[in-house]
Amino acid sequence: MFNMEFIEIYFLIFLLLILVITKLLNRTRCKQMNLPPSPPTLPILGHLHLLKEPFNRSLFALSQKHGPIFSLRLGSHLAVVASSLSVVEECLTKNDVVFANRPYFWVGKYIGYDYTTVGSSPYGDHWRNLRRICKLEIFSANRLNSSSSIRRDEIKNLLRKLYYSLSDDNFVKVELTPLLSKLAFNVTMRMIAGKQHKPKAAKLHDLLQELLKLGVSPNVGDFFPFLQWADFFGYKKKVVKLTREIDGLLQGLVDEHRRNKDGFEEEDTVISHLLRLQESEARYYTDEIIKGIVQDMLLGGINTEFITLEWSMSHLLNNLNTLQKSKSEIDFHISHGRLLDETDLPRLDYVQNVISETLRLTPAVPLLIPHVSSDRCNVLGYNIPKGTILLVNVWAIHRDPKVWDEATSFKPERFENGRIKGCKTMPFGLGRRGCPGMDLGQRIVGLALGSLIQCFEWKRVSSKKIDMAEGKGLNLQKAKRLEAFCKARNTAKELLS
Template sequence: MEIPIALFAIIFFIILAYIVYQKLRFKFPPGPRPLPVVGNLYDIKPVRFRYFAELAKTYGPIVSVWIGSTLNVVVMNWELAKEVLKDNDQQLADRHRNRSSERFSKGGQDLIWADYGPHYVKVRKVCTLELFTPKRLDALKPIREDEVTAMVESIFRDCTKPDYNGNSIKVKDYLSPVAFNNITRLSFGKRFVNSEGLMTAQGAELKQIVDNGVKIGASLSVAEHIRWLRWMFPLDEESYNSHAARRDRLTRTIMEEHTLARQSGGAKQHFVDALLTLQQKYELSDDTIIGLLWDMITAGMDTTVITTEWAMAELVRNPRVQEKAQEELDRVIGTDRIMTEADITNLPYLQYVAKEALRLHPPTPLMLPHKASANVQIGGYHIPKGSNVHVNVWAIGRDPVIWKEPLEFRPERFIEEDIDMKGHDFRLLPFGAGRRVCPGTQLAIILVTSMLGHLLHHFRWAPAPGLKPEEMDMTENPGLVTYMRTSVQAVPTPRLPPHLYKRVAV
């Protein structure tokens, strides 16, 4: 027992000396006092973006928080966000990868977890110039519209059953299949749910891989934040290797299917076809193609469900806004046809509803952490190389200095002032900005707006029986993304003629 105690004592004093040295050398942003080794881990609340916003009330809009042995700087107003995402963009464009993301991305061979450099620039170019182009998104429009109308048909079928009796439904149960089918059809070119609504064997395998990846990532120990303790908590190599092999095997099977289809003159519009066609031109490895496809699966599946569910919660709580959006839909579209994506440009209030939901409830409230590749200054404070920098877009979206009545769900604010949300105006950053801005921003906006439009055009939505709108739980689950702690339960009432609820499969 003497050796471990002596070892811990040595480690303790080394870390203490390092922290003291760093404090003397750099002028860090203010923040709560860290303890040796663990930093501020003892005090951090599970819903971190709310915890950081609380710290801002004491320490100001830029704070230092030591998560274990790593300095994390959080900025919480738009001026500081601009310094991070524009003025010092290149020096803060690297990614912090824990052991899980390091393994899953194979050392940053994808886009999301790649450090800024030649590889990132290359795969970013593939995404912006080849995958998420207006031409390709337009070509894949029938797939998106098919899945949204399938959602409407499913809700209508369930709320018109003889034994329904005006009960509420869990909205997320209908949003998740749309997101799953949309992103798998766009990425892999296939629907993993058959005509009877049952998941295929490949679809079940893919879903299990997604769920298992989340489970493995969530199982990391506190040693993830304290490097000196990692030898005590080694990774479960067997679980990681098994998961990676299973994921790669499924993806390579689908890639081979598409290669054979292209050789026989098959379509080349889906993302997997595009990546395989561009593989030699851009010198993309199989690992990079697999990584990019799974970036789309994991990022695209969560964000559209999260944003749409929060928007529906706000619409149920705010019947005035719901009725105003439905008036616009009835005026522009009428009640004798269904909405299409082509209608979105003529539905400005519906667009404002989606934008307001993204302001109040950004799906990634702290973005993904930006890692400093060099020493920089933010807000007059030193940020040493290797630190993580977070932009609390949740706090910025609720800042009373820039938003009138910031906690009120009021889409009209965007009539009064047109604020860009694609990374050009630092007051509204649901998709980030700068070199790491989300390349799928336009696709996400289209999907969310289309889903909301169909839900509002086809149905009137009321709170669950016995629940007052103000009693709805509007808190978040802990995590990187902001799923609602309590899923929305609401009562749908059809508004259109019955024949408009029938899906015509594509």
């Protein structure tokens, strides 16, 4: 009989041989196909074991070893990771049409109304129609101007709530994270459905947050098609249950708008506007299309706006000179006796630079939603096969020392006088799949941030700087909630009391 020690040694040698053979085969395949360089792989798994949260940092670490473009084998899928500006320009400008598709992952099927929403649908006539609806009917300048009173009202509600929680002439500690999160949701929800739906909104907000957490969880069937029948950890079951509940609430909003047509026409909500379009083109503007657009607005907008506001305030509290400079600019341009308005934002260059620098250093979405190639193409001399997933590490590109001076420092001044041109920053994506709600997000963040600076004095809760550690997940949320000392300025006392 074999001694157990010999069996263990033989087993280890066997494993080592498999790893060596796999590595050699991987190198040979990459050379033969002229694929971008790749780390050593494991049998079956490929490189899945290398993807650890936060994904933007683990992919950045790999790019430091293998270059600004490298390939990964994710189960049965080939993926290419872009970590430099030159690579992204090749992919999303020169080869934009080729990479205009989305991979058929389970998220698109169960959350994206079976791949029919603007975020999940494949590139083609249906997606182009959805994109046209978003750009012309929802996020056009005229539509956004007509809804400016909603954003002004909700931000004023936040300012008043904050003001009445303070004591006279004393700094009080406030927790900003839940206030900013609720603001982003309330603004978006009122634009979509009007102010008459606050009871339903709270439940919908909780369900969407739960869905976001589950939606970024890995599904084994996405990487190993032969396991699609399995529901490991019960993810699909939970997501299907959540999406049914959310769909029921959204359908309720649509039906209520249909029943109370005159009431909602006055508010001119997104749903009432889409229902008017449904009357003239019922075959296309179905309830499912309307619900898909609404859900995309809620999922895509709320967290990015709130996260950007949270990071912006954190950066300002860690850079008090920048905060003071922002305050001085607002005081100079905004006359006494009135609150900041959206029409003032174009004049507040430095505040806009603060937001741009926040989006550069801490983009709310550090990895763009995955693209997939619909045909073969060439990127910087490498052959990219059809069906290759493209992962764009925006976080890494925004911190590239070859592009940015003092790349990891917070310096809004770098954006002065339009010095940053082209696509050096891409927090909202690039090309055909760029975020259609970019202008709305910038209006909400600009008005909210400027108003908080205009009405209140801010300082850190201790001599130590705000902890800027990043949380886990696909959104770049702070690991710790944001707290700060706050005191009302004379402006707030005059306008909010």
